[in-house]
Amino acid sequence: MNQSNTTTAFDKVFAQDILNGLTSPVKYLPSKYFYDEKGDKLFQQIMALPEYYLTRTEFLILEKYAGQILQPFINKGEKFNLIELGAGNGYKTRILIKYLYDRQVPFNYYPIDISGNVLDELKEAFLLEFPNLTIYPIKGTYRATLTDCNWEKNLPNLMLFLGSNFGNFVESDALDLMDYITHALNPQDGILIGFDLKKDPQLILDAYNDSKGVTRDFNLNLLHRINKELDADFDVAQFKHWPVYNPDSGECKSYLVSLKDQTVNIGALNKKFQIVRAEPIFTEVSRKFSLQDIQQLGIEKGFKILEDFMDDEGFFSDSMLIKN
Template sequence: MNAKNTDFGTFAQDVMLGLNSTPKTLPSKYFYDAKGDKLFQQIMALPEYYLTRKEYEVLEGQHKQILTEIIALDKPFNLVELGAGDGMKTKILLRYLTEMNVEFTYYPVDFSGSVLEELEESLATEFPALNVNPIQDTYRDSLKKQVWENGKPNLILFLGANLGNFGMDEAKNIIDHLRVGTKKGDLVLLGFDLKKNPQIILNAYHDKQGVTREFNMNLLDRINSELDADFDRDSFTHWPTYDPVSGECRSYLVSQKSQVVTIGALNQSFEFEAFESIFTEISKKYSLSEISHLASLGGFEVKENFMDSEGYFADVLWVKK
């Protein structure tokens, strides 16, 4: 088990760099401590948050077609999942592969050690014979290291619209890492939230219950508790926006007044003007043509688009050329 707690030095350094930037930013990867993990599970169950339901529909209804290519190779392979989370969606694929007596090793990759520990426990209960090798790391670093590379074919999963959590330049960089981390014939299954009615998209990040707000505010709580800061969460408001041209939904924490925040671990104070914002998260929505273009940039071709009945979400299968 390669799980470990968030590195204090890295967390402190990233916070320092982000709050010294113009405009101010905080990395969304730090949403995911134990409390943040639980909040995100709540978000996925919200009526406004359609993404999880739609991807479940795709995987439950089309998992046999999705896995046809890798099973047809008739040889042991690596199933690598970038951003494994709780593994609930992936278990649909794992269950079918197990039923078909397919030989493979599952490599769940996630930045959150607590998530990986819980996933490993649940897999041991549900799939006791499954070969599992959890890896706590970022997407890019895990692709650089390729700890799973052993000459076997690879099916890499990047589900849940995780690629959308990066701007286009960063997404292209990750696709380039996928290019380097795969060989000819390898398969990649990526989840994409598709462009649609802007109000439907915005509602998904601005739920009436305020869970997404709490998810963002938890980042300030983490800085307070782990870095000895004095953020007053009540003086910040969570503000999501959506641009239908770029397809980018962005989240901000906006200071409601002029204030100074001190972070003891950094021995530094940060001034906020009234209504100055901290950029926390991006969730990009894609068109099918944009997805095809991304594939070509990485040396892949689109094998098939697997979509839900309303065309809200697509799990897209790429093959390395």
């Protein structure tokens, strides 16, 4: 497929998703569209913020337990596929790649991401550091790539779903996604999932409302992107980033709240949208889990928990699930 056709197809899906969100009874904008070139850079800044404990905590977990995480697959004594959902810039995955590469363990690496820009950067950076790495980037959504399974067949699979990416789905969508993951894996294949654990609500809320306003800019950039790519006229200054955390459900939700009555025109849709003062537009959820939640998820979807790899403070778990 040539680039122009690909771009046209993406624009149509993007436009339809925005139409669906803004005509919903409770307006929403899909968080997967945060990640254009500017959004990628803003998220990299977020990961370095002092309030955003998730990245550095998981980094320490992977550094400490890389050998234990990978050993069951190394012990199989054969080449395997390392498949990563939402690879991003590979900052944390590099720890696992290096462990395997330094020991000359044979594997194929399939980073999956919706952002072609970030995949290009990841491939370039990894091949500079690991010149003989077998890497096959896959651009696409989780569901599409898990349906296609465009990786080498007849090999064991270790799937990675790091960060708190799994938590970025409301519960019903998360359970649906796990069905796709179950379908894509074979018995005795594994998936390492990052789970942000329930903890002091203030620590959680601060992670999504940093003092420098980078997370605010990351959310608002979605409006800039719609303006640029769909010929819209959102007055970005008239929206406020507003995160809230519910310690009961474990859901930390982000909204863009309109500061006035306003009309937004989206040229690509040839449509105007009325947004009233104080009306929220839902942009993102980041769910937090207990260890019991993780155990129940595994049981329900046909996995056993091999181990929960946790930091000393119990903030985060990289949990290894093996398909029954």
